[in-house]
Amino acid sequence: MYQEYKSAWAALTAPGADFEITTTAVRGVDIRTYANAVPNLRDAWATTAAYGEREYLIYEDERLTYAQAHDHVNAFANWLVAQGVAPGDRIAIAMRNYPEWLLSYWATLSIGATVVGMNAWWTGPEMLYALNDSKPKVIIVDDERLATLNQIIEQLPAMQTVGVRLSSEQERVTPWQNVIANPAQREAVAIDPDSDACIFYTSGTTGNPKGAQLTHRGCVSNIWSLMFAGALQRVLAVQKGLIEADAEPPIPSALVTTPLFHVTANNCVAHGTTLAGGKLTHMYKWDAGLALKLIEQEKISALSGVPVMAREVISHPDFAKTDTSSLLNLGGGGAQLQPDLVGKIDEQVATARPSTGYGMTETCGIITSIGADYFVDKPASCGPAMPVFETKVVDPESGAERPKGDPGELWVRGGHVIRGYLNRPEATAETIVDGWLKTGDMAREDEDGFLYIVDRIKDMVLRGGENIYCAEVESAIFDHPAVAECTVFGVADDRLGEEVGVAIYLAPGQSTGAEDIREHCAARLAKFKIPRYIWFTDEALPRNASGKFLKRELRDALQVSDSH
Numbered sequence: 001m002y003q004e005y006k007s008a009w010a011a012l013t014a015p016g017a018d019f020e021i022t023t024t025a026v027r028g029v030d031i032r033t034y035a036n037a038v039p040n041l042r043d044a045w046a047t048t049a050a051y052g053e054r055e056y057l058i059y060e061d062e063r064l065t066y067a068q069a070h071d072h073v074n075a076f077a078n079w080l081v082a083q084g085v086a087p088g089d090r091i092a093i094a095m096r097n098y099p100e101w102l103l104s105y106w107a108t109l110s111i112g113a114t115v116v117g118m119n120a121w122w123t124g125p126e127m128l129y130a131l132n133d134s135k136p137k138v139i140i141v142d143d144e145r146l147a148t149l150n151q152i153i154e155q156l157p158a159m160q161t162v163g164v165r166l167s168s169e170q171e172r173v174t175p176w177q178n179v180i181a182n183p184a185q186r187e188a189v190a191i192d193p194d195s196d197a198c199i200f201y202t203s204g205t206t207g208n209p210k211g212a213q214l215t216h217r218g219c220v221s222n223i224w225s226l227m228f229a230g231a232l233q234r235v236l237a238v239q240k241g242l243i244e245a246d247a248e249p250p251i252p253s254a255l256v257t258t259p260l261f262h263v264t265a266n267n268c269v270a271h272g273t274t275l276a277g278g279k280l281t282h283m284y285k286w287d288a289g290l291a292l293k294l295i296e297q298e299k300i301s302a303l304s305g306v307p308v309m310a311r312e313v314i315s316h317p318d319f320a321k322t323d324t325s326s327l328l329n330l331g332g333g334g335a336q337l338q339p340d341l342v343g344k345i346d347e348q349v350a351t352a353r354p355s356t357g358y359g360m361t362e363t364c365g366i367i368t369s370i371g372a373d374y375f376v377d378k379p380a381s382c383g384p385a386m387p388v389f390e391t392k393v394v395d396p397e398s399g400a401e402r403p404k405g406d407p408g409e410l411w412v413r414g415g416h417v418i419r420g421y422l423n424r425p426e427a428t429a430e431t432i433v434d435g436w437l438k439t440g441d442m443a444r445e446d447e448d449g450f451l452y453i454v455d456r457i458k459d460m461v462l463r464g465g466e467n468i469y470c471a472e473v474e475s476a477i478f479d480h481p482a483v484a485e486c487t488v489f490g491v492a493d494d495r496l497g498e499e500v501g502v503a504i505y506l507a508p509g510q511s512t513g514a515e516d517i518r519e520h521c522a523a524r525l526a527k528f529k530i531p532r533y534i535w536f537t538d539e540a541l542p543r544n545a546s547g548k549f550l551k552r553e554l555r556d557a558l559q560v561s562d563s564h
Helices: 002-013 041-051 066-082 099-110 124-134 143-155 216-239 263-275 288-298 307-315 339-348 372-377 425-431 470-478 514-522 551-557
Strands: 021-026 029-034 055-059 062-065 090-094 114-117 138-141 160-163 173-175 196-201 211-215 253-256 279-282 302-305 329-332 353-360 365-371 389-394 408-414 436-445 451-456 461-463 466-468 483-493 497-506 533-536
Touching (some): 041 066, 041 263, 062 066, 066 099, 099 114, 099 196, 124 143, 124 211, 253 263, 263 279, 307 339, 339 353, 389 436, 425 436, 470 497, 470 514, 514 533
Parallel strands (some): 114 196, 253 302
Antiparallel strands (some): 021 029, 055 062, 483 497
C-alpha cells in the first residue's frame, strides 16, 4: 500500500513531470520549489478568465460568473491605481465572507499591491493596532467593521475607505458600486515572486498578533501543493480501478466555512478552487443545518473547516434526509481531526472520503496532506510533508535532531515559508533560522514518512516530570459518545507542577459525569494522563476567529473549586 504511494509520489515529482521539484535561491537560502509554478498570484488569477460563464461566487441569492468577477476585479484595480496605489502599497480588507472580499483581494494583487487581512472579530483597539502596524492606503469595510473603524478613525493616519453593503451612505466612505464602474484592462506591472502578496495576522490568544508576510512564491507554492495532493490521490485511485484514467475530474464546488482572513479559507479553499475553475459558496456565518441545505442545493463537493464543523454536519438531525451525494471530500484543518471523526466520516458519508492537512499561516497554507484510505489507515496522522518541504524533528531546547519516531519540534524549509513578520525583525530571526521555520509544534515521523502532531510545545502539560500531550487526551475524550466538544489544558499544582484539566461540552440530550469520563479515559490512557480536573459547560466552548478553542481563556475563567 505504501510502496504504491511512494511510487506515485516519485512519478509526479520526477524531472519533466507536472510537479517537478527544483532548487531556487530565496533570501540567501537554497530552497525547494515547483519548477512549473507560475511566478505570482496575479498570473494565477489571469488564467481563470478562460472559465468565462462558469459560476464562481455564490452568496444567498447572488451568483457571479468568472467573467463578471474579472470585470469587477479590473474595475476596482483601475480605481486603486487612480487613487495613487502603487506596487508594494497595502490595502486592508475588513468584512465578513462577502463576495467583495475575494474581488478586492484579486484586484489588489493584480496591481502588485499587498492585501492586509483584518480579523473581522477584532475590537476597536485590536483593529487600531493592526492598522497602525500595516499602514494601508485603503481599507474596504462592511457595516459592522465600519462602525468599529469609526470609533478609532481619529487615531489613524489618513487612508481612504470603501464601503461594502452599507445600510446608509456615510461621509468619507466611497460606496463599492462607485469603485467598480470602469472594468477596462490595464498594462500589467512586474511582480517579484518574493514580494508580499498578503499580510495575515497570526491568531495568538495573548499579546498583539504578528503580521505574517506571505509572498507570491509562498502562496503559489501552496496552490501547487494542493494540486499535487489531489493528483496523487487521483493516480492512486486509477491504480486501484476506482476511476478511469481518462475520466475528466469534476469541477470543484466548495463551501467556504471559515474566515477568508486566514489561510485555511483563503489559501487552501479559495485559491485551489478558483484556479480549478470551481464554485465558491459563502455563508453569512457557520450553521450546520444551513450547510447541509447548501450541500444539496449547490452540489458541494468539498467541505473543509475546523474539525468540529464536520462533526456537526454528520451528527445533525437533517443529515440522513439530505442529499450529500455530491460530497467527495469532508475534513478540515486548523486542528487535527480526532481519530474517531475520521472513521465516522468514512462510514457515514457514502461518497466522501476523509481528508485533512496540517499547516500554518507561516507556511502560506499546508505543510502536509492526507486523505482516503491512507487517512483511514493512519487516522492520527496528518500525512507526509509536501514535496517542496525539507523537514526535521529536533529537541526544542538544543536544536539537535531527534531519532526517527521520537517526538520533537518540527522544523520545515521550502517554498511556502513566509518572508517574516511585519515590523518584527527579532521575532522573525527567532522563528526562521537559515530558512528553517520553527513550527512550535511537537511532532513525530513514522517509518513511512507520515507525520503526527502530538501537540503545541507551549500547550503541553508537564506533570511531575512527565510530558502529557493535550491532543492525545482530547482524542480519548472525544471518543466518548456523550462528548460534543472538549479542550485540555494544564492546571497549576503545588505538588506536581501541573495537573491535567479539561472543559467539556456535552452533545444535546446527553448526560455523563466526571467519574464516567475518567473511567472512559482509563481504558485508553496511562493513569497519569487522566484529567484530575473536569468542568462541564452549559454552552459551546469559546473559539477564536480561526475556530481554535481558547484554552487559556477557559483555564483562567474556570476555578478549581468548581471542578467535579
